[in-house]
Every structure is written in C-alpha cells, then in structure tokens.
Amino acid sequence: MPQRRTITIIGAGFSGSMLAVQLAHASGNYPYDIHLVDPRSAPGQGLAYSAPRPEYLLNVRAGRISAFPDKPQHFVEWLREKGLPGDEDAFCPRQTYGQYIQECVRQILGEAVNGIRVQWHSQAAIAATIDKTDNTALVELADGHVLRSHRVVLALGNFPPVGLTGAGLGGNFPQNYHPNPWVPGALAGIAPQDSVLLIGTGLTSVDVLMALHADGHQGPMMAVSRHGWWPTVHGPAQHAQYPSFYASDLAHLTNVGDVVCIVRQHIRAAQAAGYDWRDVLDSLRPDLGRIWSSWPLLEQERFLRHVASMWSVVRHRSPEQNVAVLEQLRSRGQLRTHLGRVRQIAPQGSDLRVEVTHGGQQTSLSARHVIACTGPLLDYSRVEDPLVKSLREARYLLPDPLRLGIQTDEHGALLDDAGLASSLFFTLGPSRRPAYFESTAVPELRGQAAALAQHLLSKL
Numbered sequence: 001m002p003q004r005r006t007i008t009i010i011g012a013g014f015s016g017s018m019l020a021v022q023l024a025h026a027s028g029n030y031p032y033d034i035h036l037v038d039p040r041s042a043p044g045q046g047l048a049y050s051a052p053r054p055e056y057l058l059n060v061r062a063g064r065i066s067a068f069p070d071k072p073q074h075f076v077e078w079l080r081e082k083g084l085p086g087d088e089d090a091f092c093p094r095q096t097y098g099q100y101i102q103e104c105v106r107q108i109l110g111e112a113v114n115g116i117r118v119q120w121h122s123q124a125a126i127a128a129t130i131d132k133t134d135n136t137a138l139v140e141l142a143d144g145h146v147l148r149s150h151r152v153v154l155a156l157g158n159f160p161p162v163g164l165t166g167a168g169l170g171g172n173f174p175q176n177y178h179p180n181p182w183v184p185g186a187l188a189g190i191a192p193q194d195s196v197l198l199i200g201t202g203l204t205s206v207d208v209l210m211a212l213h214a215d216g217h218q219g220p221m222m223a224v225s226r227h228g229w230w231p232t233v234h235g236p237a238q239h240a241q242y243p244s245f246y247a248s249d250l251a252h253l254t255n256v257g258d259v260v261c262i263v264r265q266h267i268r269a270a271q272a273a274g275y276d277w278r279d280v281l282d283s284l285r286p287d288l289g290r291i292w293s294s295w296p297l298l299e300q301e302r303f304l305r306h307v308a309s310m311w312s313v314v315r316h317r318s319p320e321q322n323v324a325v326l327e328q329l330r331s332r333g334q335l336r337t338h339l340g341r342v343r344q345i346a347p348q349g350s351d352l353r354v355e356v357t358h359g360g361q362q363t364s365l366s367a368r369h370v371i372a373c374t375g376p377l378l379d380y381s382r383v384e385d386p387l388v389k390s391l392r393e394a395r396y397l398l399p400d401p402l403r404l405g406i407q408t409d410e411h412g413a414l415l416d417d418a419g420l421a422s423s424l425f426f427t428l429g430p431s432r433r434p435a436y437f438e439s440t441a442v443p444e445l446r447g448q449a450a451a452l453a454q455h456l457l458s459k460l
Contacts, residue, residue: 013046
C-alpha cells in the first residue's frame with residue numbers, strides 16, 4: 001500500500017471548504033488525508049455567510065453562484081430540493097448560501113470514493129514550521145496537537161479591520177465606536193433613535209444600513225467617504241452578452257490609462273448599439289486577472305490610487321432591493337452622505353465627534369455611534385494572527401509591495417525572499433489579490449479552488 005500523504009487546509013470558509021470539496025470529488029485514486037482546520041464550530045460558512053440576518057443578500061444572482069464551475073445550476077437545484085425559492089435570477093440571503101456550502105462540506109467528511117479522507121478540526125492553527133529532515137510542515141493547533149503535512153494551504157479569508165490609522169483612537173475604542181461591524185452583536189447596542197455615522201459608502205455600509213433598517217432604526221444616519229459613491233445597482237437579469245474585446249484591444253496594453261480609454265470607447269459604442277454599460281464590464285471578467293498582471297508595479301499602484309474606488313463602485317454592485325432601501329433612506333432625509341476623510345474621532349459627552357477634511361476644509365460631525373465600514377485588513381505585514389506572524393517571521397510568507405495580500409507564484413505557492421516558490425505552503429482566496437486583484441467573489445474563488453486541487457494532486 002502506498003504511504004498516505006497529508007494536505008492541511010487552514011481556514012474553512014468558502015475558499016478552504018471548496019478546495020476540500022474539489023479534492024474529495026477529483027477523479028482517480030488518492031491515498032491522501034485532508035485536514036480541514038478552523039476555530040469555528042462547523043466548516044463551510046466563514047465570516048461572509050454566517051450572520052443570521054436574512055436582509056444580508058448575495059451580490060450575485062443564484063443562477064451564477066454554484067459552488068462548482070462545471071455545475072452552474074447546482075445551487076439553484078439545491079434550493080429547489082430544500083423547498084426554498086429557486087429563482088435563478090434572485091438574490092438569496094447569504095445565510096442560505098452558507099447552509100448550502102456547509103452541506104457541500106458535510107457530504108465529504110470521512111472517506112471519499114477516490115480514497116481521500118477528510119477530517120475536520122474545530123481548532124485554530126497557531127504556528128507552522130518546516131521539518132527539514134523530511135521536508136514536511138508541522139502545523140501546531142491551539143490544543144497542542146501537531147499535524148505533519150506534505151502540503152499546507154492557507155485559506156484564511158478576510159481579516160477584520162484594525163481601526164482608523166491616525167484617528168486618535170489607537171486600540172482603545174470607546175463603547176460606541178464599532179471598528180468591526182461583522183463581530184456578532186456589533187449593532188445590538190444601537191437604540192432605534194440613536195444617531196449613527198458610517199465611515200465608508202461601500203458594500204459593508206450597505207449591509208449595515210440594511211440591518212439597521214430591518215431593526216426599525218429611526219435615528220439620523222450619516223456616511224462619510226472620500227468620493228461619496230455608493231455601489232451601483234445590478235442591471236436586468238436577462239441581458240445581452242457583449243463580445244469579448246480583451247484579445248483584440250487590451251492584451252498588448254501595459255498601462256492603466258490606455259486600458260481605461262479603450263473600455264470607455266467600448267461603453268460608448270455598446271450603449272449606442274443598445275447594450276447596457278454593465279455588459280461591457282461583465283465581458284472583461286474572465287480576463288481581469290490578466291489585465292492586472294500585465295501592468296508593472298507602478299501602474300498597479302496608479303490604478304489603486306486613481307481608479308480602484310470607481311472600479312469598486314461599478315464592478316461590485318448591489319441588489320435592487322438594497323438600492324431601493326438606500327434611496328428611501330436618502331429621499332426622506334434620514335441618511336446623508338458627506339465627502340471627506342476622517343481625521344480624528346474623540347468623545348464628546350455621550351456622543352463621538354468626528355473631524356472630516358475635504359478640499360482643505362474641515363468639518364465636525366457628531367453621532368452617538370460611529371461604525372467603521374472601511375473593509376477588511378489586506379496588509380499581511382499588519383496581520384497579528386499567530387499563524388501568519390509565525391510564517392512571516394520565518395520569511396515563509398511575504399506581504400506584497402502594495403499590501404494587498406501574499407506574494408505567490410501562478411499556482412498560489414508562497415514565494416520567499418529570492419522569489420522561489422515553496423513546495424510546502426500555498427494559499428488561495430483574498431490573499432491572492434496581488435496576483436489577480438479580483439479575488440473575493442465566488443466565481444473567481446471556486447475557479448481557484450478547482451485549479452489548486454488539480455495542481456496539488458498532480459504534485460504529491
């Protein structure tokens with residue numbers, strides 16, 4: 001009998017769970033043990049799909065969010081089997097999608113037909129070292145157990161925000177400042193008549209507004225961001241397929257300005273021909289990673305500085321139900337948007353005073369509660385997770401120069417100081433933003449999971 005090999009997947013949100021599922025469903029016969037490690041009580045949900053709030057909706061229609069790239073109707077069929085609304089054009093609650101992913105993982109626990117055994121560990125991984133005698137990785141769990149592994153995959157998802165740098169708060173947050181709206185019960189202390197200020201106008205802010213609205217919040221709400229743009233609404237469910245123009249017009253371009261110019265030309269031509277502008281952007285989706293990776297570092301930095309905010313607004317759209325609530329709150333004057341950067345937050349009686357600067361002018365706003373909706377921490381040089389720190393200090397894990405994630409090769413293998421790919425450590429999910437930039441949505445992540453599964457099975 002061949003010796004069994006071990007793959008340890010650290011993180012059991014969508015990315016880690018789908019990697020385990022892809023491995024267990026691979027055709028062939030593999031004497032492999034898969035250890036799925038995560039401190040949560042059950043695998044499959046992660047942060048994105050665990051909040052028990054039906055008003056938190058998916059930002060992708062049900063018919064396009066199957067867990068399996070080769071089974072596009074799998075999620076819709078699952079909904080119908082469960083007796084749930086199975087409209088493929090609908091935006092389902094994220095908690096429902098979390099239940100779907102959980103069931104996909106539960107079905108592979110134990111031994112799969114291809115010989116792979118999947119074991120779940122409800123534990124945190126706190127360190128990983130290399131045993132150079134046999135070139136294996138030793139993954140230490142919080143309970144002291146050590147998993148000797150031939151491959152280790154970091155599927156750590158998004159790390160919570162660390163607060164506002166330079167806002168005068170440091171890590172000593174007053175009770176009515178909420179640095180992470182995703183912490184369970186983060187909004188529980190907000191009374192219906194309390195004034196609320198949101199920092200940011202992206203999808204996280206939309207979710208917070210949906211939750212407050214569902215809870216019957218009546219108090220005034222403000223939002224502050226540099227540009228004041230809220231996510232655009234999704235277009236019609238049935239729309240025309242705009243032909244791809246990557247190969248003909250974009251593949252040879254290596255600077256941001258030229259790409260933006262070509263895309264704008266296509267949007268104008270498409271609208272004149274009866275297309276929606278969203279159709280043009282959607283046609284780019286299979287090639288976004290190649291467009292990003294073709295730019296040198298200075299061009300990528302230029303994109304982040306000048307274009308990324310607008311790109312996020314038009315690319316990551318909101319369901320029409322959410323946009324309708326947002327417009328309702330704005331039209332009746334309950335929600336106001338202010339332009340600027342938050343420079344300081346300080347107590348002012350029972351409220352918080354928020355100093356905002358814009359165009360050389362400073363404005364002082366006041367609210368009972370301030371909620372930071374600035375998105376997750378991407379900079380791995382600032383992540384204080386014990387496992388990440390151990391790998392970073394050993395130089396097995398290198399943050400990228402733009403502080404978007406981890407430096408990897410084309411397969412997700414971690415790179416060292418010399419640019420050499422690790423044979424032991426891999427990653428997928430949001431940590432691969434340096435390679436793809438777009439590395440958070442289900443269609444991209446399920447593709448990464450399928451590709452990495454095949455790569456790991458071909459190399460062990």
